[in-house]
Amino acid sequence: MATKEQILKKLQSVPYPGYSRDIVSFGLVKEVRACGNMAALKLELVTTEGKAGSKLRPSIEQALRELGITEIDLQINEKTTAEANAEKLAVRQAAMNNSLAGVQYKIAIASGKGGVGKSTVAVNLAFALKALGKKVGLLDADIYGPNLPMMLGLEGKQPRSANRKIVPLERDGVKVMSLGFLAPSDTAVIWRGPLVSRAIEQMLRDVDWGELDFLLIDLPPGTGDAQLTISQKLVLTGAVIVSTPQPVALSDAMKGLRMFQKVNVPVLGVIENMSRFLCPDCGKEHDIFGYGGAREAARREGVTFLGDIPIIAAVRVGGDTGAPVVLAQPQLEVAKRFLKVAQNVLEEVEAQAEVAPKRFVF
Template sequence: MSLTESSLLAALTSVQDPHTGKDFVSTRAVRNVQISGGDVAFDVELGYPAQSLVPELRRAFIAAAKTVAGVDNVSVNISTKIQSHSVQRGVQLLPGVKNIIAVASGKGGVGKSTTSANLALALAAEGARVGVLDADIYGPSQTMMLGVSGKPESSDGKTMEPKINHGVQVMSIGLLVDNDQAMIWRGPMAVQALEQMLRQTNWKDLDYLIIDLPPGTGDIQLTLSQRVPMTGAVVVTTPQDIALLDAKKGIQMFEKVGVPILGVVENMAMHVCSNCGHVEHIFGNGGGARMAADYHIDFLGSLPLSMQIREQADSGTPTVVASPDSEAAQIYKKLARDVAVKVAQKAKDFSAKFPTITVSQNT
């Protein structure tokens, strides 16, 4: 029996995407199949960054292809193509930015900024072009966490160049004012400043812009959710009941303005004693997962209450950069891939396309 494309594709269906559970053939990720004698070659195009998974996926595809009689050599090219996806109705996409992901919490002090920084760095480590907008006007922290400083450069006096560190583009009010200067602004002024930072920063071909929102569901959060073209939002909480109470308000706010919730992250889920290894659930157990189930949204994972995570963020080299092979870094990377997969599964952006309207005597 001669080697055929159909027999090869049938064998490749055994390789499943670890994040979706679907095979790459039925989702049309396998493309450009070429067969020359016993040599086969094909491309696999992912819709999300997954650089750390490529070696394992390549081995799986080669092994599956070689189960087909007549296959001698296998060449697999695995690439990523990240596209723009739909946002709130009536809000246009931002030039130079394909997808905007808001990271929010109803309550301060739950590790939202730490999660934002590590999420951005994990997406970058997986091969994406990523930016971070620090939207916390009153308490900016991304400058310290991502190790950037100094006034942004401007070649035309109208737009600003983002600071870049660890491969991530960064803009924050902390770059525009002195570290010890208090921002005593009312809501409309803060919203205007944020919109200027968002739209007057020369973002350079970003696949994802992570917006670290301030805590709460007030005027700033609501206005940004209505005006900023958000692909989706990630809600950060701790297992503590009081944090969950506020996190639910954040979920409800996004639902009202039409921003999809990509998932819930539970921070400070447990503390592991550095001396004896004893695990203690200081802030409760499983609260984030239960809340996600109640609202029928995805639970993205739990992070421990860790001195190492705190120290690394304070030093300007968050966990994903400082300890890329650590257990915490692997959790952040899986979280990032899961978020990117959720984005990839959303509808593509068709904001530039309009329906054809026909007017006749009969209408």
């Protein structure tokens, strides 16, 4: 009468087809039961073509017969690599959908190039929506330059975990998650595309966002891995494009706009940031980077112009000190403009509510 241990030892003499390594050390034997001259085995294989099981069966049965086992129940579950990957993807997607089940609107905040104030706009837009009575979350998907911890006064703080989920930090009622909470602020993130995609996916899947009206996703500049991951993994309500007025910034911004259109993500509109300098002394506006370029680009592309935000020191200071201007100085004209932009975004979202974007298939 063979024992489980004897069977496993014997199976160590059965190599995997095409390899010198045996099926036990490969971890393919998932279950072994033995009773008298009977044995039941279960193997799970992932192969390229799905043909290894038929090659292994005779060798396994022969090895068991050499132990005096005459009644053999051998179950070999074999999947191709493509099938196994599809199952893993489905599990991850289900977990992500569950994590975001309470989020009504998911909006990407994007720009074609860096330095246009996208994160500043995202932060103040979040608090403007909060001021309009909405429940808001803010995800920092700018993996290479996660600035939201500094801009929100949350540097050095770390989110806690509960029920195997990450609980996002909060700033004045807005939920926040950033890679900057998990890595030292002075450490450079030097990652290739797959790592970037996995990091973003994890922040979507493993964070307990709870019930939200809006989840704003602050994307890195450009049209790379982060943008494609978000477009692939989420059914976005839409994207908001941030640009400064000058042509060199608008050229890249329009590339970002067209990328979202190509992957069937509605573009809710364009925001012109750093649109004129608002003099704190005389109240006059001066065109430093030009004026009206984003409005004209939006008209040309057939999308909504959501509003313009002037240059004012209070916005920059608020970002550097963790005191967003909408939150810290709501009486300022620039804060009121953010509120107007938020109202326009809200109207666009409600207009898009009945239009479900198609999922982009890679």
